[in-house]
Ligand SMILES: *[C@@H]1O[C@H](CO)[C@@H](O)[C@H](O)[C@H]1NC(C)=O
């Protein structure tokens with residue numbers, strides 16, 4: 359049961375009318391206080407309470423989003439802790455609004471009075487319910503938001519700049535401010551520390567917060583960040599249209615992608631001294647697709663070899679995307695997870711590019727990749743850069759705020775190369791004129807070998823990060839050493855992370871490996887011994 363002081367604090371509003379009985383018999387307990395938010399929580403004119411309900415541990419929950427692309431954001435199992443669930447609609451302009459949820463656990467006061475807010479993915483649009491469930495079970499009052507529109511789609515941007523503005527930064531900032539008010543109101547106490555965690559689009563949101571409004575978060579965790587956003591949106595179509603040749607018929611069949619992925623791993627896996635399906639440092643891996651070129655008279659059917667056109671495609675897949683005048687725009691793909699990379703080479707032009715150009719950049723429904731995408735269009739997108747969504751500034755504000763940023767990126771990320779995070783880190787070194795030893799006081803970067811895009815992978819990929827809770831037996835794992843609790847230690851005890859502990863699993867969810875991932879610019883180094891044990895690895 360909760361302690362008496364917990365109830366005393368809660369009961370500030372109604373306690374005067376109540377007899378002084380034992381705390382547990384007070385009607386003004388957590389669940390009633392929670393449902394009372396419908397009447398009691400009015401932070402401002404812009405905010406409407408849609409739902410306020412107590413959900414006991416073990417109860418079931420259904421993702422309330424009406425958009426089919428969001429339903430995967432809740433795969434259960436069930437509510438992991440006693441929580442107060444608050445759903446709000448916050449208007450951000452005459453044509454835009456944010457839907458947000460706060461999942462506030464009953465044990466918040468004993469768990470350090472922490473606030474956390476999660477990010478989104480893709481062009482979403484979807485509240486990260488799995489993250490809300492897991493992070494609230496660790497005692498954080500946790501907020502999620504729909505980033506200003508429903509669904510992993512750019513259609514709502516059409517002729518509504520307010521929705522684009524929400525997507526670029528305002529939904530996160532708004533949900534943070536309103537979420538903090540809700541937390542302080544529910545518990546009648548002021549929260550102590552505030553955290554952000556997100557991956558992919560969520561990683562970009564984290565960098566945006568670190569660059570522009572770091573005062574809101576004591577600790578920011580940004581994974582696989584999609585900053586350099588406009589060029590990221592363009593790169594999918596550059597590789598699809600100009601490298602794969604528009605892909606009709608597809609440049610590689612599904613079977614050929616699998617074969618090539620296996621070849622890529624074969625060529626690069628052992629560079630680190632261990633054959634374990636993990637390319638420990640893809641920066642050292644120089645693929646040679648020519649090794650699989652068909653000799654005259656040979657074919658895929660006869661020899662599982664590739665044509666000249668396919669080999670040319672595979673060579674260019676890993677090379678950067680350059681624009682007009684040879685300007686660097688975006689890194690090529692990382693090796694080792696090519697079956698995932700293949701999603702950008704489907705029959706149709708990449709939808710993210712289509713939606714971004716049609717609805718956010720040009721307001722032109724008739725725009726197509728096939729007819730209209732070229733390097734001049736890329737220049738246009740970069741010159742418009744709506745609400746500075748490129749997210750490529752330095753971290754002067756973060757440094758001045760005294761707050762912390764931890765970034766990570768899966769070195770096996772086949773959707774969005776780790777090189778984007780490498781490059782951002784090094785650009786901050788140069789722009790701020792600070793070597794790594796000095797950035798370390800507020801910005802640390804951990805490349806994670808064996809992690810794909812945000813979750814899953816062939817190695818010790820589970821690091822207690824955003825979007826990882828559905829893909830692993832997260833609830834059975836001690837969160838210490840993962841990115842979230844390492845950040846908490848850094849912020850609250852001043853103990854900065856030197857390594858991030860990762861775990862790998864067998865296909866049936868048993869723990870298979872543990873590894874401490876090194877802080878950039880150090881790299882994981884095999885020392886000898888059983889490679890599934892962390893004692894077999896060091897940093898150098
Ligand atoms: C909280 O109050 C409700 C009704 O007011 C009651 O049904 C419930 O048992 C109480 N819970 C606790 C934990 O005291």
Ligand SMILES: *[C@@H]1O[C@H](CO)[C@@H](O)[C@H](O)[C@H]1NC(C)=O
Nearest residue numbers: 408447448449450454455457
């Ligand atoms: C949220 O509020 C806006 C007005 O500010 C309204 O247009 C919209 O329909 C509301 N959404 C929901 C889900 O209530």
Ligand SMILES: *[C@@H]1O[C@H](CO)[C@@H](O)[C@H](O)[C@H]1NC(C)=O
Nearest residue numbers: 523526743744745746747751
């Ligand atoms: C984008 O950033 C620049 C430079 O920091 C600033 O001058 C400009 O106002 C920003 N634009 C928007 C729309 O936020």
